[in-house]
Amino acid sequence: MVELNFAKSADGLLPAIVQDYLTKEVLMLAFINRTAWEKTLQTGKAHYWSRSRNTLWLKGESSGHLQLVHRILVDCDEDTVVYQVEQQGGAACHTGHRSCFYRVLQGDELVCEGETLFDPEVVYGKQPK
Amino acid sequence: MVELNFAKSADGLLPAIVQDYLTKEVLMLAFINRTAWEKTLQTGKAHYWSRSRNTLWLKGESSGHLQLVHRILVDCDEDTVVYQVEQQGGAACHTGHRSCFYRVLQGDELVCEGETLFDPEVVYGKQPK
Numbered sequence: 496m497v498e499l500n501f502a503k504s505a506d507g508l509l510p511a512i513v514q515d516y517l518t519k520e521v522l523m524l525a526f527i528n529r530t531a532w533e534k535t536l537q538t539g540k541a542h543y544w545s546r547s548r549n550t551l552w553l554k555g556e557s558s559g560h561l562q563l564v565h566r567i568l569v570d571c572d573e574d575t576v577v578y579q580v581e582q583q584g585g586a587a588c589h590t591g592h593r594s595c596f597y598r599v600l601q602g603d604e605l606v607c608e609g610e611t612l613f614d615p616e617v618v619y620g621k622q623p624k
Numbered sequence: 625m626v627e628l629n630f631a632k633s634a635d636g637l638l639p640a641i642v643q644d645y646l647t648k649e650v651l652m653l654a655f656i657n658r659t660a661w662e663k664t665l666q667t668g669k670a671h672y673w674s675r676s677r678n679t680l681w682l683k684g685e686s687s688g689h690l691q692l693v694h695r696i697l698v699d700c701d702e703d704t705v706v707y708q709v710e711q712q713g714g715a716a717c718h719t720g721h722r723s724c725f726y727r728v729l730q731g732d733e734l735v736c737e738g739e740t741l742f743d744p745e746v747v748y749g750k751q752p753k
Contacts, residue, residue, distance in 0.1 A: 497729055497733070497734055510653055512641050512650055514648075519649065520648065521697075521706050523699070524639055524641060568650075568725035568729070569734055570727075571719050577725050589700070595699040597697075603625060605626055
């Protein structure tokens with residue numbers, strides 16, 4: 496199994512950039528520890544470490560919107576990865592947007608782009624934070 | 625000026641994903657603090673915080689390979705940004721590759737893709753670490 500430089504960060508977490516495997520759109524960024532990395536390699540489904548819940552997190556475990564990993568890129572320092580994924584359900588963001596990066600900076604404002612693809616209340620049973 | 629959630633991380637640093645503004649290729653990931661964010665907005669040139677040198681870092685200050693920021697996306701939690709840039713000199717990676725993510729995982733190996741666009745010894749005057 497390819498080893499990443501988890502010792503690079505004090506908390507043992509490395510960033511994973513998540514990109515649509517066809518369009519190259521950046522969908523989200525999350526963090527991985529060694530266990531999340533191993534689980535992703537073993538299953539082909541993206542696993543992360545949730546910093547807010549302090550637990551291993553299979554992306555889509557609540558929503559059903561799994562990320563099937565088609566390709567993994569590793570950077571020059573082995574301290575960041577890119578997951579090129581097929582986003583099931585169409586949306587990666589808990590707000591229902593396809594990408595977490597659904598706002599573009601225009602002057603001093605953030606302007607929303609793109610529609611929501613699902614209603615978070617229906618998928619998660621409550622309003623997202 | 626749009627405020628990001630720098631308080632989210634203990635060290636006040638947030639990840640910036642850097643993407644080619646035309647092809648959407650992910651070129652690198654670096655970290656920003658509030659000063660780097662403000663400098664980038666003021667100048668249109670990507671600034672980061674160097675964790676290894678512990679200093680503000682204008683990307684390209686040594687190599688001349690500046691990143692001109694065409695578009696900035698902000699995520700749902702305001703704790704990660706995407707810079708869509710025009711990479712001057714063609715290569716973002718200190719190894720001379722266009723992208724820091726020049727290796728793809730194939731089984732238990734990392735396989736290099738793409739040629740180097742410059743010789744690091746010429747550009748930086750010494751071998752990269």
